[in-house]
Amino acid sequence: MLRAAGPGALRLVAVFAVLAALFGLATLAVGSYEEHRHALAGSLFAEAESFVRQGRTEEALDLFRQAIALNPSELDYRLALALQLATDGRRREAEAQLREVLQDHPVNAEASLARARLAAGEGNADVALEWYQRAIHGAWRGDGAERRRQARRELVQWLERTGDVTRLRSELFALESELPEEAGAFRQLGAWFMEAALPTDAARALQHAASLDPRHPGTYVLLGEALMATGRYAAARTAFRTAVRLDPNAESSRAGLALAQAILALDPRRPGLPASARLERSQSLVERTLDMQERCFGDTRIPPDVERTRQAAEEWVASPRPWTSEGDITAPAYAMARALWRVMPAGCEPKTTRERALARIVTGTAAVDDEHDEAESRDGEHEQAS
Amino acid sequence: MTDTQRFLLLSILIGLFAGLLVVCFHVAIDVTTWATLGLPIGRRGMLVTVLVPALGALAASLLVARVFEEARGSGVIHTRTAIHVSNGHVPSSTVFGKFLACTLSLGTGTPLGPEDPALQMGAGVASRLGRLFGLGQISMRQIAPVGAAAGIAAAFNTPITAVLFVIEQVLAAWNGQVLGSIVLAAVSAVVVVRTYLGNSPLFSVPEFELRHPSELLVYAGVGLVGGLLAVVFVRAVGALRRQAAGQPATVLHVAPFGVGLLVGAVGLWFPGVLGVGYGTVDAALHGAFEWPFLLGLAMLKVTLTALCFAAGIPGGMFAPTLFTGAMLGGGLGLLVAQYSPVLAGDVGSYVLVGMGTFFAGVFRAPMTSIFMVFEVSANYVIILPVMIANTIAYLVSRTLQPVSFFDELSRLEGLPLPSVEGTREAAPLRVEDAVRPVPMPVLTSEMTLEVASASLDGADGPRLVALGRGRWGAVTADELREATARAPEGTRVGSMSDLVDLPKVFPDMPLDAALRLLGSHRMLAVSSRRHPDALVGVLTLASVHRAYGIADAQPAPPPSAKPAEVTTTAPAELTLAEPDSTTRGPEPPSSNPLSIGGSARDAD
Numbered sequence: 001m002l003r004a005a006g007p008g009a010l011r012l013v014a015v016f017a018v019l020a021a022l023f024g025l026a027t028l029a030v031g032s033y034e035e036h037r038h039a040l041a042g043s044l045f046a047e048a049e050s051f052v053r054q055g056r057t058e059e060a061l062d063l064f065r066q067a068i069a070l071n072p073s074e075l076d077y078r079l080a081l082a083l084q085l086a087t088d089g090r091r092r093e094a095e096a097q098l099r100e101v102l103q104d105h106p107v108n109a110e111a112s113l114a115r116a117r118l119a120a121g122e123g124n125a126d127v128a129l130e131w132y133q134r135a136i137h138g139a140w141r142g143d144g145a146e147r148r149r150q151a152r153r154e155l156v157q158w159l160e161r162t163g164d165v166t167r168l169r170s171e172l173f174a175l176e177s178e179l180p181e182e183a184g185a186f187r188q189l190g191a192w193f194m195e196a197a198l199p200t201d202a203a204r205a206l207q208h209a210a211s212l213d214p215r216h217p218g219t220y221v222l223l224g225e226a227l228m229a230t231g232r233y234a235a236a237r238t239a240f241r242t243a244v245r246l247d248p249n250a251e252s253s254r255a256g257l258a259l260a261q262a263i264l265a266l267d268p269r270r271p272g273l274p275a276s277a278r279l280e281r282s283q284s285l286v287e288r289t290l291d292m293q294e295r296c297f298g299d300t301r302i303p304p305d306v307e308r309t310r311q312a313a314e315e316w317v318a319s320p321r322p323w324t325s326e327g328d329i330t331a332p333a334y335a336m337a338r339a340l341w342r343v344m345p346a347g348c349e350p351k352t353t354r355e356r357a358l359a360r361i362v363t364g365t366a367a368v369d370d371e372h373d374e375a376e377s378r379d380g381e382h383e384q385a386s
Numbered sequence: 387m388t389d390t391q392r393f394l395l396l397s398i399l400i401g402l403f404a405g406l407l408v409v410c411f412h413v414a415i416d417v418t419t420w421a422t423l424g425l426p427i428g429r430r431g432m433l434v435t436v437l438v439p440a441l442g443a444l445a446a447s448l449l450v451a452r453v454f455e456e457a458r459g460s461g462v463i464h465t466r467t468a469i470h471v472s473n474g475h476v477p478s479s480t481v482f483g484k485f486l487a488c489t490l491s492l493g494t495g496t497p498l499g500p501e502d503p504a505l506q507m508g509a510g511v512a513s514r515l516g517r518l519f520g521l522g523q524i525s526m527r528q529i530a531p532v533g534a535a536a537g538i539a540a541a542f543n544t545p546i547t548a549v550l551f552v553i554e555q556v557l558a559a560w561n562g563q564v565l566g567s568i569v570l571a572a573v574s575a576v577v578v579v580r581t582y583l584g585n586s587p588l589f590s591v592p593e594f595e596l597r598h599p600s601e602l603l604v605y606a607g608v609g610l611v612g613g614l615l616a617v618v619f620v621r622a623v624g625a626l627r628r629q630a631a632g633q634p635a636t637v638l639h640v641a642p643f644g645v646g647l648l649v650g651a652v653g654l655w656f657p658g659v660l661g662v663g664y665g666t667v668d669a670a671l672h673g674a675f676e677w678p679f680l681l682g683l684a685m686l687k688v689t690l691t692a693l694c695f696a697a698g699i700p701g702g703m704f705a706p707t708l709f710t711g712a713m714l715g716g717g718l719g720l721l722v723a724q725y726s727p728v729l730a731g732d733v734g735s736y737v738l739v740g741m742g743t744f745f746a747g748v749f750r751a752p753m754t755s756i757f758m759v760f761e762v763s764a765n766y767v768i769i770l771p772v773m774i775a776n777t778i779a780y781l782v783s784r785t786l787q788p789v790s791f792f793d794e795l796s797r798l799e800g801l802p803l804p805s806v807e808g809t810r811e812a813a814p815l816r817v818e819d820a821v822r823p824v825p826m827p828v829l830t831s832e833m834t835l836e837v838a839s840a841s842l843d844g845a846d847g848p849r850l851v852a853l854g855r856g857r858w859g860a861v862t863a864d865e866l867r868e869a870t871a872r873a874p875e876g877t878r879v880g881s882m883s884d885l886v887d888l889p890k891v892f893p894d895m896p897l898d899a900a901l902r903l904l905g906s907h908r909m910l911a912v913s914s915r916r917h918p919d920a921l922v923g924v925l926t927l928a929s930v931h932r933a934y935g936i937a938d939a940q941p942a943p944p945p946s947a948k949p950a951e952v953t954t955t956a957p958a959e960l961t962l963a964e965p966d967s968t969t970r971g972p973e974p975p976s977s978n979p980l981s982i983g984g985s986a987r988d989a990d
Contacts, residue, residue: 022407029410029413030409065665068668069664069665069668069669092673093674096671096734
């Protein structure tokens with residue numbers, strides 16, 4: 001039939017037969033080639049990872065690149081190279097590789113986190129923040145929730161280091177909602193809240209940490225600090241007592257307790273004090289401030305304006321105006337003490353617990369009514385003791 | 387099925403064959419590398435790394451020297467030879483010879499490229515299929531470039547680049563007849579390659595942007611340096627080939643081995659230089675290297691490439707020029723960045739731009755080089771710097787190196803091929819180069835025969851007749867007299883049966899096209915495109931001869947006598963209506979006869 005069709009048709013058939021054979025050969029060859037190529041790339045990648053573990057970084061990087069050359073579409077190879085480059089501080093190449101990964105996989109969280117770290121290392125705060133957010137909200141492989149928390153923790157640590165309190169605060173609240181029920185996590189959160197000047201939230205987080213792990217002394221130390229920052233000295237004293245009881249040798253616990261007790265003993269504005277005690281403490285406040293100032297000046301000549309302030313304070317101590325129902329004897333005492341504090345010589349630091357208490361009282365938060373807290377804390381202590 | 391349709395279908399077949407061949411070629415090269423040098427290169431020891439390229443180069447060179455002699459040389463030269471010398475014949479042995487020899491050479495680390503061999507294999511396949519299907523001589527001449535385009539398109543995975551390269555460097559002209567076939571073949575080949583090897587471009591390029599216009603200065607600098615290096619390279623290759631040609635046969639057989647040993651030795655410390663090197667280019671694109679290393683790689687590669695090519699080791703030049711340019715661009719970019727961070731952009735952009743500049747400087751295919759960078763990277767942001775840098779490289783190369791790379795090669799191979807650039811840039815003669823003033827009064831179709839005959843004034847020869855609406859006719863003086871004698875009084879010229887409608891000829895037409903029309907007419911009226919009723923002049927065989935420089939009995943008219951196109955006003959003697967459809971048309975019989983030039987001259 002073919003012969004009858006003529007030489008032209010025969011030629012056409014022959015050509016298509018050769019073409020078909022060539023298609024078949026190419027299919028077989030490419031199939032085997034692709035398999036071998038992938039395998040070779042995989043073995044180079046595995047070897048590279050092994051070199052990384054051995055600390056043979058240069059060789060590892062070279063093998064990563066060769067694996068990529070063999071299989072450019074494999075995300076893991078390029079990502080591993082990028083991450084290793086970032087770890088090694090080779091920013092330019094790391095960034096280029098990460099850009100490429102993110103071109104093809106824009107929501108890849110690992111690459112976003114690496115980019116964030118690079119930007120953070122360069123001090124590019126806005127870019128770093130953007131990439132941290134992409135990492136937190138991106139696509140993670142494996143335990144995504146945990147990886148997200150880790151990324152956010154890393155962001156918080158970075159914000160804490162850079163002192164960006166505003167952004168730190170917003171991230172801390174977001175982190176709080178994601179934290180697992182682990183005492184350590186909440187304890188760390190409490191510490192971060194303190195760094196962000198949010199003592200109330202710190203106290204809340206630390207109280208939760210204490211409820212999860214009542215036997216960790218560090219939690220109570222931090223809690224005590226947070227409570228003192230909010231003016232709840234009695235509750236702070238209770239927290240420090242608990243810390244001392246759990247770890248009597250810890251200096252921080254004892255120091256915290258002593259400070260809380262000193263504050264409670266010195267503070268004229270402590271709720272529940274009778275008028276006479278309030279007057280006495282007010283005078284004592286001003287006297288101690290004068291004493292501390294005198295100690296700090298030492299043999300140095302006191303400037304005339306400071307001298308005048310001191311004189312006024314001494315006169316007031318000698319004859320304080322009588323307390324009336326409309327006035328508050330502590331107000332002039334505080335005013336005097338703060339006036340003296342403002343003219344303290346440069347570099348004057350509290351040396352004793354009493355001076356530290358004095359500093360807190362004069363410059364810090366006023367005491368709040370924490371009698372209720374104190375009662376609850378005493379109950380809690382009794383429970384723990386039993 | 388018409389010839390054109392057959393040709394187009396054949397083009398698709400050629401594309402399919404070329405694509406499959408290139409896929410197998412690509413696989414064969416990689417498999418040879420894995421089997422001989424191993425991966426990573428150097429893993430099998432110093433001896434292997436040094437000896438394998440030497441033995442591979444020697445084996446490949448012997449293969450083309452002793453077994454497949456027709457496979458020797460550049461694929462571009464072979465394809466052009468097929469067009470201009472051998473009526474489209476490219477021996478089939480070229481395909482096998484190139485496949486085997488280049489698999490051996492490139493697979494064992496010779497720092498040349500696979501694209502030129504792919505081009506040659508494509509041309510060979512096309513020629514074989516053309517002969518098989520009994521194409522005519524003209525079609526056979528056109529079939530080789532079709533295969534060449536398919537080969538390059540498959541090798542680079544770049545259909546546009548392939549088409550442009552064949553037009554710029556093989557055909558050296560835009561040929562509308564064969565363009566469609568070239569495109570079909572290129573597309574078919576790329577479809578095959580992408581089916582088997584994936585859609586990804588040759589290089590994966592990270593995102594970058596042009597941050598400040600001042601960066602363009604640096605790209606211009608890259609173009610300048612790339613052009614200069616291209617000049618040095620082309621001259622070096624020419625000098626080395628001439629040197630090699632004068633050597634005895636023994637030396638020529640040993641040279642590939644010696645050069646291969648050198649390649650292997652270099653490969654011990656710089657394995658990225660071996661083979662095609664696209665992996666190294668990818669690393670450079672991603673900022674893996676510092677500028678001294680990049681510039682060093684560029685110099686090494688260009689030196690080894692020149693030596694390998696001169697030694698006759700089979701392989702192509704495209705990939706090495708991309709590699710060299712990439713390293714050069716990246717090195718220069720990083721160097722500038724070190725001393726002037728404000729001016730510098732991303733290293734990847736310099737690598738990409740550099741790729742094209744060296745290519746543009748060596749091969750002098752400016753459009754190809756621009757589109758090539760775009761296609762191999764799939765990155766359009768880079769197009770502006772590429773255009774600037776490549777154009778500068780091209781111009782520098784043109785200025786300092788009068789003879790192009792391929793012209794130099796064809797000379798060295800003793801082939802009398804026409805110059806690519808000469809052909810591409812030869813300014814064709816146009817009708818305006820040969821047009822002469824109208825030597826006699828122009829008649830109108832509304833004129834009566836008596837008035838027309840009276841205007842003859844005893845002269846002979848053809849007379850132009852304005853027919854209106856941009857049409858012109860011609861009638862001889864004798865025909866006019868006869869018609870006057872025969873026809874009733876008052877008969878108009880327009881009604882003459884002998885009146886011949888002349889084809890429309892305009893000053894910008896190629897003279898060659900008008901010359902063909904003179905076969906049927908003694909004189910042609912040349913009119914203005916803007917004002918078709920405005921007569922610019924006449925064209926005769928004598929005037930065409932003069933334009934071509936053929937000596938004539940009559941002296942040529944002085945240049946000042948050549949009329950310019952009537953654009954705003956008619957020549958003083960030619961009274962025409964203003965360009966308005968309501969008034970366009972021949973003058974009424976009562977108006978003065980039209981005359982130009984103030985004197986009647988013979989048409990010939």
